[in-house]
Amino acid sequence: MEGLAPRPAARPAAIGDIVAMSVVVIAILVTMHVVSGFVPDYIMPSPAAVAKAGWKILTGDMLHVMATVGRLMLALLFSMVAGVLIGLIMGVSASIRPFLRALVVIDTGIPALSWILLAVFWFKDPEVRIFFILTMILLPFYALNTYDGIRALPKDLVDMIESFRPSRWQIVRYLIAPHIVPYILLTTKTVVGYATRMVIFAELVAAAVGIGSRMGLAQSSFHIDEVMAWTFLLVVLNMILQLIVSGVEKIALKWRPEASVR
Amino acid sequence: MSERPTFSNCAGVGTEPVIALDGVAKSFAGFRVIEDLSFRVRRGEIVTLLGRTGAGKTTVLNLVMGTLQPDAGSVRVAGHDPFLQFKALRGHMAVSFQTDRLLPWRTAVENAELGLLILGRPKREAREIAASWLDRVGLSGAENRYVHELSGGMRQRVSLARALAVDPELVLLDESFSQLDHITSSALRRDFCNLARQFEKTCLMVTHRIDDAIEMADRVIVLGAKARIRLEATVPSASAVGQTRDGLRRDIEIALGPEAEQESSQQERG
Ligand SMILES: Nc1ncnc2c1ncn2[C@@H]1O[C@H](COP(=O)(O)OP(=O)(O)OP(=O)(O)O)[C@@H](O)[C@H]1O
Ligand SMILES: [Mg+2]
Numbered sequence: 001m002e003g004l005a006p007r008p009a010a011r012p013a014a015i016g017d018i019v020a021m022s023v024v025v026i027a028i029l030v031t032m033h034v035v036s037g038f039v040p041d042y043i044m045p046s047p048a049a050v051a052k053a054g055w056k057i058l059t060g061d062m063l064h065v066m067a068t069v070g071r072l073m074l075a076l077l078f079s080m081v082a083g084v085l086i087g088l089i090m091g092v093s094a095s096i097r098p099f100l101r102a103l104v105v106i107d108t109g110i111p112a113l114s115w116i117l118l119a120v121f122w123f124k125d126p127e128v129r130i131f132f133i134l135t136m137i138l139l140p141f142y143a144l145n146t147y148d149g150i151r152a153l154p155k156d157l158v159d160m161i162e163s164f165r166p167s168r169w170q171i172v173r174y175l176i177a178p179h180i181v182p183y184i185l186l187t188t189k190t191v192v193g194y195a196t197r198m199v200i201f202a203e204l205v206a207a208a209v210g211i212g213s214r215m216g217l218a219q220s221s222f223h224i225d226e227v228m229a230w231t232f233l234l235v236v237l238n239m240i241l242q243l244i245v246s247g248v249e250k251i252a253l254k255w256r257p258e259a260s261v262r
Numbered sequence: 263m264s265e266r267p268t269f270s271n272c273a274g275v276g277t278e279p280v281i282a283l284d285g286v287a288k289s290f291a292g293f294r295v296i297e298d299l300s301f302r303v304r305r306g307e308i309v310t311l312l313g314r315t316g317a318g319k320t321t322v323l324n325l326v327m328g329t330l331q332p333d334a335g336s337v338r339v340a341g342h343d344p345f346l347q348f349k350a351l352r353g354h355m356a357v358s359f360q361t362d363r364l365l366p367w368r369t370a371v372e373n374a375e376l377g378l379l380i381l382g383r384p385k386r387e388a389r390e391i392a393a394s395w396l397d398r399v400g401l402s403g404a405e406n407r408y409v410h411e412l413s414g415g416m417r418q419r420v421s422l423a424r425a426l427a428v429d430p431e432l433v434l435l436d437e438s439f440s441q442l443d444h445i446t447s448s449a450l451r452r453d454f455c456n457l458a459r460q461f462e463k464t465c466l467m468v469t470h471r472i473d474d475a476i477e478m479a480d481r482v483i484v485l486g487a488k489a490r491i492r493l494e495a496t497v498p499s500a501s502a503v504g505q506t507r508d509g510l511r512r513d514i515e516i517a518l519g520p521e522a523e524q525e526s527s528q529q530e531r532g
Binding site (some may be wrong): 094156157161162164165166170174175178179181245256 | 327329348349351352353355356357359362363365366367369370376378380381385409410428438
């Protein structure tokens with residue numbers, strides 16, 4: 001139904017999005033304000049209290065934010081590189097493929113919670129724990145999507161490049177690598193929100209520094225205003241990350257006709 | 263790297279045909295596409311393959327290119343087996359396919375230089391050569407456009423520039439222009455043949471248009487079902503008496519069979 005409607009032009013849609021977002025945010029704030037007049041502070045603090053807690057975070061707790069973002073970036077980057085490599089090997093080598101595939105399939109079946117608990121048993125260093133948890137969760141997404149990308153390579157283009165009699169490496173460099181870039185970006189776009197939630201969760205259980213552990217602390221000392229402020233901050237952080245990925249996508253996929261970038 | 267071996271010094275003998283097929287057979291999943299095909303193409307010759315759709319023309323080109331292996335018989339290109347000695351012919355052959363097959367993430371000039379980069383030419387040199395070929399096929403000014411910003415005819419020209427830029431001794435051309443309108447495709451085919459003659463390329467091309475085949479080729483081979491040769495004829499010069507071009511045209515029409523004319527015009531219209 002929606003797919004049949006003509007696409008609105010880019011600019012009005014962007015303004016429309018901003019208006020809609022503002023309306024929703026204001027509605028949430030008003031609701032919070034009204035509700036906070038009727039219930040105790042430890043259930044629903046007023047927006048003013050949350051703003052105050054937010055300010056405290058921004059001025060005093062940036063180290064924790066940086067730690068979380070840093071962990072997230074490192075794990076995303078590593079999972080991307082390793083996952084793409086595994087996907088490439090799956091795509092190129094028919095003999096290794098079933099084994100790697102079995103590994104990846106098993107990995108995707110293991111719940112995040114298992115990795116978190118196992119990481120606490122296996123590793124002492126909180127950084128290693130979080131890195132391990134995130135990598136185990138994110139890597140299969142990259143591996144599988146890269147493999148899918150390679151399988152979707154048009155036979156026409158493979159024949160074309162083969163007609164110049166290239167080395168295997170040249171096929172990867174001139175054909176496969178550029179072809180899978182959109183798949184990698186799409187994967188990043190879909191996992192970045194999930195990864196943010198996972199790193200917080202992992203920090204809550206496995207680390208003493210970072211947003212997750214600060215939220216745990218706030219909760220155990222009944223500072224619901226801080227929990228709320230962190231939550232708002234995380235929502236904003238997720239939006240910023242999405243914007244960054246979309247920006248990278250726009251630049252990296254500038255060769256695409258306009259319609260498919262949106 | 264800069265002194266690439268030529269066909270004559272890699273094959274040893276100058277008189278040897280560039281392409282030689284002997285008793286070639288090929289089936290796909292038990293379905294016989296080529297039964298018993300033999301023909302030769304000499305150095306510097308432009309030979310046109312004509313045939314109804316499904317006759318096996320593209321399959322013949324794939325055999326010559328070495329992406330397919332014959333079930334029986336032998337295929338030789340400059341004395342090499344193009345399938346088993348795949349790498350030996352590196353840089354000696356180029357193909358312009360039935361569709362343009364450009365890489366969408368590369369600009370026109372980046373597509374045109376692809377073959378040169380694969381052959382290990384330095385980046386700047388490859389870029390210069392590719393740009394000069396784009397110029398030659400009439401695309402100067404469009405070098406930095408992405409594929410989706412080019413028209414169908416422009417894409418075919420880029421694809422042609424990509425094939426010719428590697429300076430191959432042998433060019434295979436598969437019916438590349440049939441999706442274009444009649445005037446554009448004829449003009450392109452003519453440009454291509456002029457370039458091929460000017461640079462003394464050996465050339466095996468597939469086309470559906472009898473007129474173009476006669477006008478441009480030295481020799482015409484008409485394939486029937488299962489790629490059986492129905493007619494093989496040298497094209498007489500435009501002023502010839504005796505066997506004339508009109509006579510050849512009639513012979514080709516007969517060899518192609520009754521629906522040939524109708525079919526080829528349908529294909530031009532797409
Ligand atoms: N890879 C393949 N697998 C199975 N069958 C094939 C394959 N390639 C070609 N064929 C079959 O072989 C026959 C000849 O195909 P080919 O592409 O060589 O024809 P063509 O003469 O180039 O036709 P056109 O003029 O339509 O391009 C067709 O019947 C086709 O279905
Ligand atoms: Mg064909």
